[in-house]
Amino acid sequence: MIRLSRCAWPGERGAAAGVRRPKAAYNRGMSRNGRIIVAMSGGVDSSVAACLLKEQGYECIGVFLRVGAAPAAATDESGTQSCEVPAAADAGAAPRPRLRHGCCSATDAIDARAVAGRLGIRFYALNFEADFERIIDYFVDEYAAARTPNPCVMCNVHLKFGKLLRYADAMDAEFIATGHYARIRRDAAGNATLARARNLAKDQSYVLFGVQRSALPRCVFPLGEFEDKRHVRALAAGLGLRVHDKPDSQEICFVPDNDYKELLRRRRPEALRAGDIRDTSGRVVGRHEGVANFTIGQRRSLGIALGRPVYVTSLNVVSNTVTIGERDDLLAGGLVAQRVNWLTDPPARGCDVATDIKIRHMHTPAAGRIRRRDDEAVEVRFDEPQSAVTPGQAAVFYQGEDCLGGGWIQEAR
Template structure:
């Protein structure tokens, strides 16, 4: 069963705003809290593409989903509001996503969405409505800490673990948020939806990046920034020019298929040089990464990040949402957070998130994380990339 909301006072005297996306998870949260007697208010954010998404499967916070959220709220008897956040979502998430890709990064827009629109703007709206908490359908857990604050933890259902996307949640936000599904599995959630008589019980899950319905990021970015997509060279790490490309936005670090060149050996995208419009390719070993330089770090562990000892602290880090945490060392050098991956990782790209945990166990606590600003690959790969950059600079100066 779900975790308790862990709030003082009787449920009937406690107002909880539920972020209702129109899917089964958030609908179950609303139905469950209503059944437990809480004063529930449903809020749905219209984020994008309202008309175009009306009949599209896999959407979120648009069209049919808004309609479904409204129907669920009516069925369980709670007030429901739809807030137009399209402009805010465009500025804080979509435009930022496009700019990051144009700079050769691989961004995680779900992090930006949670950090800005959902857990900042919506949280403020919940407080304006007099709520004691904002509840969501995310699969994570939170629990009270000895210091009076709340900690963020991985959920019971690790197949649905969304902690990677919530690392940027601040301590103030975390103290106000509640995640009732953290102690449930997805099948249990669907069964509860059936028990509650919710019409969305069998509804398909939404896709991760809601505003990219086809899964083809390049099409979205080219539509948003048509004058920014320029062709360039595909270059081997040894300096050979192997061919041409029609935009670095069509490539991602670690990509193996669809590169467009062949030299008789497997090639992977190793580096995206946005300034020179180059796609750098090489063997798989050139992808091995051991050190990550982070920006925009959010720390929700005990004590301030500035108190990290010079020798660093041992923790576990995830650089992909689908990978388990691996042993790492976090240090702070001249105010910059640096993560050393003890076992290394292939295909890590700037723009991705590095998320910290206090253990590799299923009950691990989230300690925070940051955006990867720069990666350090194997010594040989670093030398090759530096030589390639220096050689191009020298050639341009002649």
């Protein structure tokens, strides 16, 4: 097996020309022993992250999080149950057929192991299936309550930067690294702040807002300084990694083909009760097969034809009613967020603070003001009304490139 001691950068060993190496956002001198846990999904991002860290001199331990049905398990040196991954071909071998899936399939596990072997680092597949069942339960329960869930945030909070941190402790590793596009900025005193990635189109700080502030100094995001995803793929290609052209995960890993309604039918059939579709005046214009089948802002698959575009504007699980309206009916001047997680010192209660607010992953942060209430909820007022403020999604607060924290949208106002 070929083992590479360092990554190929532009101009080195055939790496793609014209790719500028980003500055390192981590420092081996900060680690007590140079050991770091790298969450490897089998994709190009986490693979390149592992390579960058190894080049920095870290002792990398690659881990793959198994969240589906697992084979017979073994126990690694930390005492954590780990699953055997089928033997992998060399990372430079001809690729296997790609399965249309999320980030946690058996094919992904094999790809992750192959990359770890190519880099010459230890690799374990950890059985997180029982923990992940709780995230699936959260997902279907939120839809049953007429809220739109964000399981990626919950996975980051409870698994990648929750249970995996405890695994790092058991392995005597100070840091955890992932392939997320985000940055950790550290001041002279060593205080850590979550910041947006240089590549704003790929920035994933939104789904990291729930990480505990105390965990930030232990988080490493090597890809946060890259300004273009093509540079990451070029580095992977220069290494000869067959995952260099692997498509990005687009689906929720436990919802094949994005058919979450089938998951609801299997897990929460009682949530799919037929009811009325009404317009904003209260007139019945159709019937639906369950409020849980809809989300705020939805336009397609409404099951009605009114001769003009209409959108889901509100959902009421008590009356079992879906309300539709015009595009302008989706606009809201503000919202209330609860269960807020602060990643910096929180503002004083009752004081208005100017921030940018992001209300879903692909939303461009909108200027506005936030106010922390006595009950710890946060009221948001936008400078300009925003469309489709959706209960169940996160509202994340930014000042410049820094993420202040965020909370879960309770209601639009």
